[in-house]
Amino acid sequence: MSGFRADWLMLREPADRAARSQRLIAMAGRDLAAFAAPEVCDLGAGTGAGMRAFAPHFPASTRWTLVDNAPALLAQIRAPGVTRRVGDLAANPALWPATCRLVTATALFDLAAAGWLDRLAAALSAARLPLLSCLTYDGHIGLVPQHPFDVAMIAAFNDHQKTDKGLGGPAAGPDAHRRLVALLAAHGYRVEEAETPWRLDGVRDAELIRAVLEGWAEAAVGRCGVTAGKAAAWLAARLGATDQLVIGHRDLYARPSGT
Ligand SMILES: C[S@@+](CC[C@H](N)C(=O)[O-])C[C@H]1O[C@@H](n2cnc3c(N)ncnc32)[C@H](O)[C@@H]1O
Incomplete structure (x- = not known):
């Protein structure tokens, strides 16, 4: 069962699209162009936002396999000719087809345990497959104007990020990107990285900011000394006055040696 709702994934899609590293996506697209009708597999695909963002930069002949454990999310995907695969990545991270040329993922790896990574x-290394990973949360949050409870709320939220999210045990959370870079490098991969924060504006992105803040307030209660009362007071203040919200993410494009 997935805890992710289609309306949340749709709400965040424009901010994700704006934040993704175009440089790394273009690199992956150039490498794919070496193949006729390359197969790409998106892990934790949800409603297909990754495919929608990558497809314009990949060869038109690209064939897609989208993997998720939530059939209701995969069912929202309207693109013709796409293979939807319902599967539990916790049991097996390698749910890509044998003919796959590139594995992609968006906002997935911070949910995963260190051992799963x-x-x-x-x-990936055994299959000599490249990986394009977008929007792994890195723990950095900036809020303008500041509020006296911000530090405690952010600490509590980041603590919650390290709880079990159904991908192999307690999640690596903000450490996931760094760990993945180190692991892939140890397997001989050449890894390119980019900082890809959301830069949300209090007016333009009001609906997304509200959803983020409400989620944080709920997640923070009972952690790092945050009481329900403190979280509610912070949320009320924040909803009334958040001009800017920056949420740190990292992208990577990793290629096995000799490719
Ligand atoms: C943060 S959402 C991102 C979805 C999509 N990549 C996007 O950018 O909109 C994480 C996705 O991973 C999926 N997921 C989480 N745990 C999973 C598991 N154990 N097996 C397969 N999919 C999983 C969820 O169902 C959800 O669709």
Whole structure:
């Protein structure tokens, strides 16, 4: 069962699209152009936002396999000719087809346990597959104007990010990107990275900011000394006055040696 709702994934899609590293996506697209009708597999695909963002930069002949454990999310994907695969990545990170040329993922790896990332890197390396990973949360949050409770709320939220999210045990959370880079490098991969924060504006992105803040307030209660009362007071203040919200993410494009 997935805890992710289609309306949340749709709400965040424009901010994700704006933040993704165009440089890394273009690199992956250039490498794919070496193949006739390359197969790409998106892990934790949800409603297909990754495919929609990558497809314009990949060869028109690209064939897609979208993997998720939530059939209701995959069912929202309207693109013709796409293979939807319902599967539990916790049991097996390597749910890509044998003919796959590139594995992609968006906003997935911070949900994963350190040991799961080890298994993913080993499986990618064994198959000599490149990986394009977008929007792994890196723990950095900036809020303008500041509020006296921000530090405690952010600490509590980041603590919650390290709870079990159904991908192999307690999640690596903000450490996931760094760990994945180190693992892939140890397997001989050449890894390109980019900082890809959301830069949200209080007016333009009001709906997304509200959803983010409400989620944080709920997640923070009972952690790092945050009481329900403190979280509610912070949320009320924040909803009334958040001009800017920056949320740190990292992208990577990793290629096995000799490719
Ligand atoms: C943060 S959402 C991102 C979805 C999509 N990549 C996007 O950018 O809109 C994480 C996705 O991973 C999927 N997921 C989480 N745990 C999973 C598991 N164990 N097996 C397969 N998919 C999983 C969820 O169902 C969800 O669609």
